[in-house]
Amino acid sequence: DVKVTQSSRYLVKRTGEKVFLECVQDMDHENMFWYRQDPGLGLRLIYFSYDVKMKEKGDIPEGYSVSREKKERFSLILESASTNQTSMYLCASSWAYRGMNTEAFFGQGTRLTVV
Amino acid sequence: AQSVSQHNHHVILSEAASLELGCNYSYGGTVNLFWYVQYPGQHLQLLLKYFSGDPLVKGIKGFEAEFIKSKFSFNLRKPSVQWSDTAEYFCAVTTNAGKSTFGDGTTLTVKP
Numbered sequence: 001d002v003k004v005t006q007s008s009r010y011l012v013k014r015t016g017e018k019v020f021l022e023c024v025q026d027m028d029h030e031n032m033f034w035y036r037q038d039p040g041l042g043l044r045l046i047y048f049s050y051d052v053k054m055k056e057k058g059d060i061p062e063g064y065s066v067s068r069e070k071k072e073r074f075s076l077i078l079e080s081a082s083t084n085q086t087s088m089y090l091c092a093s094s095w096a097y098r099g100m101n102t103e104a105f106f107g108q109g110t111r112l113t114v115v
Numbered sequence: 116a117q118s119v120s121q122h123n124h125h126v127i128l129s130e131a132a133s134l135e136l137g138c139n140y141s142y143g144g145t146v147n148l149f150w151y152v153q154y155p156g157q158h159l160q161l162l163l164k165y166f167s168g169d170p171l172v173k174g175i176k177g178f179e180a181e182f183i184k185s186k187f188s189f190n191l192r193k194p195s196v197q198w199s200d201t202a203e204y205f206c207a208v209t210t211n212a213g214k215s216t217f218g219d220g221t222t223l224t225v226k227p
Contacts, residue, residue: 033215040124042205042219043159058214090159094215097166100147101209106159 006107019078023091032074117142121218138206
């Protein structure tokens with residue numbers, strides 16, 4: 001079974017702190033994604049990566065950055081956390097087939113609260 | 116830019132009722148289409164997918180979806196829902212631009 005593991009289930013951080021969310025997948029997937037999930041807004045793509053050291057902005061990249069130094073690991077960084085970044089963060093990974101993403105496998109999510 | 120629209124935000128049904136959840140996307144090129152489900156307290160998981168071929172696809176737990184290219188639609192159906200189908204359902208599309216886009220989700224509540 002594919003496993004996508006996020007380092008924390010729950011985090012509480014203070015405004016202005018630098019926050020690191022870590023994600024590891026064990027299926028050698030090329031693609032990795034970070035989403036945030038908010039009630040009524042579905043999943044919104046923050047960043048994605050289709051290869052090591054490669055990254056692409058998603059729909060809401062402001063206030064976030066990412067790092068992919070190894071194929072299996074994709075980190076999301078909040079440079080200076082703010083209360084409007086309180087959310088559920090989901091990491092996902094997928095293969096690519098003929099240039100298109102196949103189905104995504106999701107982690108359990110990290111519920112981040114910024115106070 | 117691609118987008119996905121789910122028509123219903125919250126659907127309430129009684130057990131054994133039939134279900135249809137609407138999903139429309141906007142993108143002029145080739146797409147892969149997905150329905151995901153998130154049961155309470157669990158992670159998102161794949162329900163079914165369409166890449167090519169037969170536009171009627173079957174997924175887990177008796178769900179099916181039909182891709183109608185002319186209508187840019189990928190509606191999810193189940194002939195008879197169960198209480199255990201209570202969950203949030205997301206339609207998603209991926210394109211050759213590399214992005215995956217999700218709809219806002221539909222919360223399904225099935226009353227026993």
